[in-house]
Amino acid sequence: MELWEDEQTSVEQLSQLVKSDPALSGRLLRLANSAAMGTFSKVSSIPAAIVKVGMKTVGQLAVAFSLIDQYLDDHCKSFDYNKFWLQCVLTALICRGLGQQTALAPPDNLFSCALMMRIGLLAFATIYPDEYASLLDSQPENLTAAECDQFGFDHNELSLEMLLDFGVAEELAGPARFHERPEASGFAEKSPEYKLTQLFHLGFRLSDSVLRVGAEITQKRLTTWPQVRRFGLTAAQIAEVLDESVTEWEDWSKLLRLPAPEGRLPSGSPGETPNKVELKEPPADQSRIVQAAIDSALNVVLMSRAGQQHPLNKVFGELNVVAWVFQDQKEMLRLLVEMRPHLLIMDDYGHDELHAKREKLCRLIRSTEWGRAIYIMALFGDNERDRIAEAFRAGIDAAYMRSDLSSQELDARLDAVRRSADAHLQYQKDRVELRRIANQLAMSQRRAEVLSLTDQLTGLPNRRSALDAMEQAWHQEAHPERPMSVIMIDIDHFKRINDTFGHAAGDKVLVDVATTLKLDLGQHDSVYRVGGEEFLFLSTSSTFKQLVLNAERLRRRVAALEMSFEAESIKVTISLGVAQRSEEHARFDMLLVHADQALYAAKAIGRNRINVYRNKQIIPLPRPGEQAS
Numbered sequence: 001m002e003l004w005e006d007e008q009t010s011v012e013q014l015s016q017l018v019k020s021d022p023a024l025s026g027r028l029l030r031l032a033n034s035a036a037m038g039t040f041s042k043v044s045s046i047p048a049a050i051v052k053v054g055m056k057t058v059g060q061l062a063v064a065f066s067l068i069d070q071y072l073d074d075h076c077k078s079f080d081y082n083k084f085w086l087q088c089v090l091t092a093l094i095c096r097g098l099g100q101q102t103a104l105a106p107p108d109n110l111f112s113c114a115l116m117m118r119i120g121l122l123a124f125a126t127i128y129p130d131e132y133a134s135l136l137d138s139q140p141e142n143l144t145a146a147e148c149d150q151f152g153f154d155h156n157e158l159s160l161e162m163l164l165d166f167g168v169a170e171e172l173a174g175p176a177r178f179h180e181r182p183e184a185s186g187f188a189e190k191s192p193e194y195k196l197t198q199l200f201h202l203g204f205r206l207s208d209s210v211l212r213v214g215a216e217i218t219q220k221r222l223t224t225w226p227q228v229r230r231f232g233l234t235a236a237q238i239a240e241v242l243d244e245s246v247t248e249w250e251d252w253s254k255l256l257r258l259p260a261p262e263g264r265l266p267s268g269s270p271g272e273t274p275n276k277v278e279l280k281e282p283p284a285d286q287s288r289i290v291q292a293a294i295d296s297a298l299n300v301v302l303m304s305r306a307g308q309q310h311p312l313n314k315v316f317g318e319l320n321v322v323a324w325v326f327q328d329q330k331e332m333l334r335l336l337v338e339m340r341p342h343l344l345i346m347d348d349y350g351h352d353e354l355h356a357k358r359e360k361l362c363r364l365i366r367s368t369e370w371g372r373a374i375y376i377m378a379l380f381g382d383n384e385r386d387r388i389a390e391a392f393r394a395g396i397d398a399a400y401m402r403s404d405l406s407s408q409e410l411d412a413r414l415d416a417v418r419r420s421a422d423a424h425l426q427y428q429k430d431r432v433e434l435r436r437i438a439n440q441l442a443m444s445q446r447r448a449e450v451l452s453l454t455d456q457l458t459g460l461p462n463r464r465s466a467l468d469a470m471e472q473a474w475h476q477e478a479h480p481e482r483p484m485s486v487i488m489i490d491i492d493h494f495k496r497i498n499d500t501f502g503h504a505a506g507d508k509v510l511v512d513v514a515t516t517l518k519l520d521l522g523q524h525d526s527v528y529r530v531g532g533e534e535f536l537f538l539s540t541s542s543t544f545k546q547l548v549l550n551a552e553r554l555r556r557r558v559a560a561l562e563m564s565f566e567a568e569s570i571k572v573t574i575s576l577g578v579a580q581r582s583e584e585h586a587r588f589d590m591l592l593v594h595a596d597q598a599l600y601a602a603k604a605i606g607r608n609r610i611n612v613y614r615n616k617q618i619i620p621l622p623r624p625g626e627q628a629s
């Protein structure tokens with residue numbers, strides 16, 4: 001707020017402040033990328049977002065949201081909010097540092113994406129405080145699996161949705177989604193996405209180790225980390241990034257007012273004793289004032305040139321009300337945000353030299369969400385009467401002539417302030433509850449959507465999802481040699497499996513086959529369960545040769561599967577029909593029809609085979625070792 005008010009504040013200073021809050025950063029990016037902001041080009045960095053949105057709006061957004069969020073945290077008893085924020089900031093700083101060393105993406109964009117890439121955790125804790133607390137208390141071995149069971153999706157999926165919603169570019173958000181388990185990403189090794197996933201993963205692992213009590217990250221130790229070896233920088237370079245990031249982190253933690261965690265820094269050279277991370281608390285006097293303000297029943301801030309000597313201060317003492325008296329407007333402003341007093345008394349409101357400043361301050365307070373809750377009284381000297389109307393327009397609630405004030409009257413006025421404060425508190429509570437309910441509804445709806453698009457047995461996306469994906473891919477421009485293609489896959493003689501081993505065994509076979517089909521999926525490939533024992537492999541960027549090789553790989557893998565059910569060993573094979581988009585396909589469903597025709601021809605000639613639809617012909621592919629017909 002202070003930065004915002006200061007006309008000298010630079011975009012850089014403001015972006016430093018905004019970056020300290022993942023939720024605010026997200027909102028700012030969303031605003032910058034919203035339709036209301038016009039242009040089509042997306043912004044992914046905080047400084048660019050500030051320039052686009054304008055410093056004034058950012059200031060309002062910052063103050064309003066940071067305070068609203070105060071109401072929303074702390075609900076989930078088992079969620080460590082401090083650790084969450086600390087880790088978000090440290091990860092973001094490390095990722096930015098790694099970005100500076102590698103030029104994989106603009107460092108500021110890496111910062112904002114990494115800052116928010118775990119925001120799904122916060123969303124779960126905020127929207128399902130009790131359910132999520134029980135889930136965390138049960139200490140599940142696999143948190144993401146437990147989240148999926150309970151909510152239908154996990155925090156990484158949720159973070160991805162939120163990042164995309166905030167307008168973070170998919171090229172960054174996609175890799176960030178796999179920062180916990182890069183091996184699950186399926187990105188081709190050496191691809192830019194793969195490298196970014198490794199960067200986010202390394203940032204996350206490093207911050208995690210720093211935050212873990214007693215974790216010592218020496219440069220020597222870093223050389224043993226597989227993530228470090230894989231990343232392509234030397235351990236010394238990474239130790240340097242980490243060192244700088246942790247130092248900067250101390251400044252960030254001051255902005256966030258977070259308590260210092262127990263942690264350790266990397267040392268500059270092998271064998272050195274690592275430094276201790278020391279995060280400084282806010283100055284003692286400041287935290288004391290804020291705490292006292294929170295504890296007090298009615299918080300009053302009095303701003304006056306007279307300072308402690310102001311006659312009202314004595315009256316407040318008699319009325320047993322704690323009042324904080326400030327002479328300096330800037331100093332008062334700094335604490336106002338944290339104290340959120342019920343009553344602000346601005347003395348000397350009509351004073352010739354002060355009145356423009358008082359008015360500006362009043363408008364500033366009123367433009368924020370929290371500032372609307374403060375009851376503002378303005379005191380005027382007898383010759384300042386003509387400024388009262390303007391003061392009301394700027395947002396004051398009551399005006400008094402200084403000469404009229406008596407302690408009885410002030411006492412009665414304080415009752416009015418109390419009533420107004422109570423009403424506002426109730427309004428805030430209701431509003432927070434409404435937001436929670438609205439968020440819960442949105443999440444339930446999203447969960448229902450996810451469920452309706454997922455096959456419950458195998459966890460694969462279902463037929464509806466396949467059709468959606470095909471339709472979307474159909475309208476995207478593709479590389480002329482890598483058009484969209486499909487492989488229809490059907491388990492051979494599946495009915496026999498059910499009949500011989502029972503339905504449960506059949507289910508297990510379906511799950512095992514699905515798992516096999518999902519293995520090593522390329523970045524542009526996906527697999528769906530589209531019928532009982534039918535699957536669809538969709539590729540949006542394969543050459544014809546790659547497609548056929550993929551089909552053969554799938555056929556071979558399934559045939560080699562060693563499955564067992566209650567001590568019975570089960571073997572299955574699949575038949576496959578391949579079709580690639582060409583000029584003869586006017587609609588995407590025609591591609592499916594052709595793949596289906598090829599599949600059924602493969603069944604007809606003996607199963608465990610691949611047939612290809614090409615140029616209006618169905619061509620059987622020989623199995624390795626067979627002669628082409």
Ligand SMILES: Nc1nc2c(ncn2[C@@H]2O[C@H](COP(=O)(O)OP(=O)(O)OP(=O)(O)O)[C@@H](O)[C@H]2O)c(=O)[nH]1
Binds near residue numbers: 502533607
């Ligand atoms: N266990 C189990 N069986 C299913 C499921 N969905 C469909 N099925 C069974 O899958 C079988 C499909 O049989 P068919 O369509 O006759 O085909 P098939 O036996 O695989 O023979 P071909 O396709 O000609 O090789 C039916 O018996 C269905 O009951 C399921 O979710 N679980």
